Amino acid sequence: MRATRALIHLDNLAGNIREAKRLAGEGVKLCIPVKADAYGHGAVQCAMRALQSGADCLGVAAVDEGAELRAAGIRAPILLFSPPAVDEIPHLIHEDLQPFVFDSEMVALLNDQALKQGKTVRVHLKVDTGMGRVGCRPEEALGTAQEIALAKAVLMEGICTHFAVSDSPEDGDAAFTRKQLKVFLETAAGIEKAGVNPGIRHCAASGGLLFYPESRLDMVRPGIITYGYYPGAYLRGAPEMAAKTTAVFTPVMELVSQVSAVRTIRAGETVSYGRTWRAEEDGRIGVIPLGYGDGLRRSLSPGLTVGVNGAPCPIVGRICMDQCMALVKDAKRGDPVTLFGDKKKGAPMDAGDLAEIARTIPYEILCGILKRTPRVYL
Numbered sequence: 001m002r003a004t005r006a007l008i009h010l011d012n013l014a015g016n017i018r019e020a021k022r023l024a025g026e027g028v029k030l031c032i033p034v035k036a037d038a039y040g041h042g043a044v045q046c047a048m049r050a051l052q053s054g055a056d057c058l059g060v061a062a063v064d065e066g067a068e069l070r071a072a073g074i075r076a077p078i079l080l081f082s083p084p085a086v087d088e089i090p091h092l093i094h095e096d097l098q099p100f101v102f103d104s105e106m107v108a109l110l111n112d113q114a115l116k117q118g119k120t121v122r123v124h125l126k127v128d129t130g131m132g133r134v135g136c137r138p139e140e141a142l143g144t145a146q147e148i149a150l151a152k153a154v155l156m157e158g159i160c161t162h163f164a165v166s167d168s169p170e171d172g173d174a175a176f177t178r179k180q181l182k183v184f185l186e187t188a189a190g191i192e193k194a195g196v197n198p199g200i201r202h203c204a205a206s207g208g209l210l211f212y213p214e215s216r217l218d219m220v221r222p223g224i225i226t227y228g229y230y231p232g233a234y235l236r237g238a239p240e241m242a243a244k245t246t247a248v249f250t251p252v253m254e255l256v257s258q259v260s261a262v263r264t265i266r267a268g269e270t271v272s273y274g275r276t277w278r279a280e281e282d283g284r285i286g287v288i289p290l291g292y293g294d295g296l297r298r299s300l301s302p303g304l305t306v307g308v309n310g311a312p313c314p315i316v317g318r319i320c321m322d323q324c325m326a327l328v329k330d331a332k333r334g335d336p337v338t339l340f341g342d343k344k345k346g347a348p349m350d351a352g353d354l355a356e357i358a359r360t361i362p363y364e365i366l367c368g369i370l371k372r373t374p375r376v377y378l
């Protein structure tokens with residue numbers, strides 16, 4: 001196997017889920033998103049461990065992702081967050097996925113296909129309270145709920161919405177989140193008042209779960225904290241939000257490699273494409289066999305510090321497709337390298353630090369680790 005691997009610490013995943021469950025409190029169901037291959041960690045392995053650790057159901061974005069879990073023998077409820085293509089509907093029903101729906105056409109298509117297969121399909125009515133992505137408008141929700149109630153083979157399992165800025169500490173954003181929640185609760189109550197049971201109400205992803213206890217309702221859907229990172233604004237930039245949570249989450253993925261070669265460099269010589277880095281003095285360069293072809297973004301250099309034999313060493317010069325170079329002191333071939341991981345266990349940086357350097361969010365760093373890097377489950 002390649003020296004470059006993503007170690008997946010499943011015990012940390014289990015610990016994070018227990019922490020999320022503790023936060024959510026008694027009687028609140030836990031839906032663990034395993035979309036995008038469990039944020040890059042491996043969907044089947046993470047789903048199984050999540051279910052063992054107290055998750056009630058799973059969330060995916062694509063029908064094929066749900067089918068992968070079913071093929072692995074997972075029987076737990078699987079929510080389908082994103083609208084399927086029309087020609088995926090037979091597959092979705094066959095695999096017993098629970099789609100988010102928000103228009104009459106989809107309700108009718110699901111009903112027809114479920115009748116054909118002699119099944120019922122459980123759905124969640126998605127209301128757009130301000131995310132501006134998918135969902136019906138709040139004023140249309142009752143009509144759609146009534147259509148679901150009338151469709152013989154469609155069952156309303158729940159009602160949901162999604163927050164746009166629940167991870168942001170700005171005053172205006174907090175007001176917007178509270179407004180979204182208010183509209184959602186009023187919409188669900190209106191449906192109930194009209195005599196239709198809306199089922200379980202859920203709206204909180206990681207941000208809602210951490211920062212808006214009143215949004216926990218009947219179920220929460222925390223993704224990024226399951227994998228060990230805080231959402232969006234990232235707590236170091238928002239100490240006032242950090243103060244709102246006592247929850248501790250541990251990174252699940254540790255990206256490691258080994259020094260493949262050690263080279264001598266003389267003062268004035270340059271390293272890698274574009275000659276962007278020049279040695280100020282004589283030194284040694286450790287070559288590491290991974291690059292942007294593994295998802296180690298080119299924009300991480302300069303800035304990325306890796307651990308070589310536990311010592312922090314800067315990556316110098318441009319990151320290539322398959323290799324990158326670190327300025328090392330006394331490394332030798334085969335020495336262990338940590339690209340990112342748990343800082344409490346000695347990694348110089350975590351995926352949140354990488355996200356800051358690359359001006360993105362930890363989600364994209366984790367999902368961005370490509371298939372060439374094998375996942376090793378611990």
Ligand SMILES: *Cc1c(COP(=O)(O)O)cnc(C)c1O
Pocket residue numbers: 033035081162204205206207221222223224225231
């Ligand atoms: C991805 C997703 C989540 C999880 O979001 P996090 O910010 O990772 O907690 C929850 N709900 C829906 C609908 C999603 O698409």
